[in-house]
Amino acid sequence: MDERIFVVGSGAIGGLYGGKLAAIGLDVSFLCRSDYEVVKSEGLFIKSVWGDFRATPARVVKNAEELNFYPDYILVCLKVLPQIDVPSIIRPAVGDNTAICLIQNGIDIEPPVQKAFPSNEIISGLAFVCCHRTAPGQIEHLDYGRLVLGNYPKGTSKTTEKLADIFRHAGIPCTTTDDVVGARWQKLVWNAPFNPISVLAGGVTTDEMLSDTGMKSLIRAIMDEVCRLAEKDGHPLPSSVIDENISFTETMTPYKTSMLLDFESKRPMEVEAILGNAVRKGKELGVAIPHIETLYRLLKMVDMKNRENGR
Amino acid sequence: MDERIFVVGSGAIGGLYGGKLAAIGLDVSFLCRSDYEVVKSEGLFIKSVWGDFRATPARVVKNAEELNFYPDYILVCLKVLPQIDVPSIIRPAVGDNTAICLIQNGIDIEPPVQKAFPSNEIISGLAFVCCHRTAPGQIEHLDYGRLVLGNYPKGTSKTTEKLADIFRHAGIPCTTTDDVVGARWQKLVWNAPFNPISVLAGGVTTDEMLSDTGMKSLIRAIMDEVCRLAEKDGHPLPSSVIDENISFTETMTPYKTSMLLDFESKRPMEVEAILGNAVRKGKELGVAIPHIETLYRLLKMVDMKNRENGR
Numbered sequence: 001m002d003e004r005i006f007v008v009g010s011g012a013i014g015g016l017y018g019g020k021l022a023a024i025g026l027d028v029s030f031l032c033r034s035d036y037e038v039v040k041s042e043g044l045f046i047k048s049v050w051g052d053f054r055a056t057p058a059r060v061v062k063n064a065e066e067l068n069f070y071p072d073y074i075l076v077c078l079k080v081l082p083q084i085d086v087p088s089i090i091r092p093a094v095g096d097n098t099a100i101c102l103i104q105n106g107i108d109i110e111p112p113v114q115k116a117f118p119s120n121e122i123i124s125g126l127a128f129v130c131c132h133r134t135a136p137g138q139i140e141h142l143d144y145g146r147l148v149l150g151n152y153p154k155g156t157s158k159t160t161e162k163l164a165d166i167f168r169h170a171g172i173p174c175t176t177t178d179d180v181v182g183a184r185w186q187k188l189v190w191n192a193p194f195n196p197i198s199v200l201a202g203g204v205t206t207d208e209m210l211s212d213t214g215m216k217s218l219i220r221a222i223m224d225e226v227c228r229l230a231e232k233d234g235h236p237l238p239s240s241v242i243d244e245n246i247s248f249t250e251t252m253t254p255y256k257t258s259m260l261l262d263f264e265s266k267r268p269m270e271v272e273a274i275l276g277n278a279v280r281k282g283k284e285l286g287v288a289i290p291h292i293e294t295l296y297r298l299l300k301m302v303d304m305k306n307r308e309n310g311r
Numbered sequence: 312m313d314e315r316i317f318v319v320g321s322g323a324i325g326g327l328y329g330g331k332l333a334a335i336g337l338d339v340s341f342l343c344r345s346d347y348e349v350v351k352s353e354g355l356f357i358k359s360v361w362g363d364f365r366a367t368p369a370r371v372v373k374n375a376e377e378l379n380f381y382p383d384y385i386l387v388c389l390k391v392l393p394q395i396d397v398p399s400i401i402r403p404a405v406g407d408n409t410a411i412c413l414i415q416n417g418i419d420i421e422p423p424v425q426k427a428f429p430s431n432e433i434i435s436g437l438a439f440v441c442c443h444r445t446a447p448g449q450i451e452h453l454d455y456g457r458l459v460l461g462n463y464p465k466g467t468s469k470t471t472e473k474l475a476d477i478f479r480h481a482g483i484p485c486t487t488t489d490d491v492v493g494a495r496w497q498k499l500v501w502n503a504p505f506n507p508i509s510v511l512a513g514g515v516t517t518d519e520m521l522s523d524t525g526m527k528s529l530i531r532a533i534m535d536e537v538c539r540l541a542e543k544d545g546h547p548l549p550s551s552v553i554d555e556n557i558s559f560t561e562t563m564t565p566y567k568t569s570m571l572l573d574f575e576s577k578r579p580m581e582v583e584a585i586l587g588n589a590v591r592k593g594k595e596l597g598v599a600i601p602h603i604e605t606l607y608r609l610l611k612m613v614d615m616k617n618r619e620n621g622r
Binding site for chain 1: 526605612613
């Protein structure tokens, strides 16, 4: 495996997955911003349910210009925020044969990257993982960790299968799908209710949300809206998906969502990627999603106020 | 005017309206709880746009038992909260000829009182006023102040007209209506969006809510749900009501809602009176009100968390 991999972002997702690849000796370069000094001098430390490990990247750069070669894969592991312009961040590192893999949250997040790099392969990736960055270069991985990859908008290429092999080789559970857009809808079934409500209901964990009967029925109503969106978008989800998500969450260890952690630390939340894009899809497809729309309008204002009060 | 009036509650509403009646020398008794000592020894002080004034109640009691006579009117000026049982608070003061007037917020708040006192006149009252209690016995009245009275469930009796005369005599703008339930729906058009959103969107004033186009359309959608409830309930509102409420609020001085003031002081919010009863009416009438339902579930949990963190 002599592929060269460029991981953009050394937060929870980049640090865990990129670190895992680096730890088995693959050629992994990292683009870091605020954590640059620490990661360059000390590498990464990941406290993980898979076993704690350290990783030393092959290279640590502050800008994609510094890389000086075109990697085989770019793994974009940044939060999806309006102020983060992925195409301009990665452009200097995108060669003709570079595949761009977005391991990010949300729905309908690929178009800007596809538009900027129309002849490159765009791989869309979903991480089913519970992890967070505890300090510069330090990640805590608490549970789960499975990756799902697929080409955007559909299918699975050899390049994508190869990347899945690389992840599996590093010990990361990874599957591929021909319908990654459908997989994103499926993930949104969980994210659309639990992430926003955890913040809007006053800072609550998953078990607190589900202990209230009325709140549980709101959660189901939101999930149902996601299912109706997905169906109209041509990606019908299995009818069991709502029950499964509810009962799965009931068995989980009580959990603070990533959005709630962001809110509490006065960091920007992925409001647009998770809710705004769903609302826009609803308009485009003519599907009424009043519950999600309500969450979106409230959370957008909460996010704005929260950042005014923060740094 | 020798009617004897018993004001239950010396918060913003009881203090302002009861105080105004006492200030012109009418026989006004007050039931106070936490403010008992102050009101008994120092009376009430109201800083008002109508002119500041002091008022000395004829009697100040801690319990309705202490009154020792049956008043002509009981003015219930308490917040509408599940933990406040109005019938048992007022019962010792309710004689055969006592009219009970509820000057309270919310929708469908009269049935418990009507059920407890089936042969008494129930007057339902709405205060269009901007005022709050600043300290025990001290009220600040910032703007507006009109009262609307009507018999519950409909009509206007001589007793009600007499009470309206008394208020007007004291300088309080007061009109009567044959359809007070409709008037409550009309007031809910404003309360249902602005009160909950002011809290849920992160502590925002009316102007902040209306400055965001998306939030403004959410507010209109919530108002539309109230109109559909009112219509199905047999009290259709004028079609201009939404536009009027929006443009009226745009011209208001930026305003913190009473719900936001309650939230910030960790006091219970009128979640059930304003939203819960609307949601239950929606179920009963078969009207889908998903935006209001979303606000209700979120706010109920916020209220619970807020009081856990408070006293």
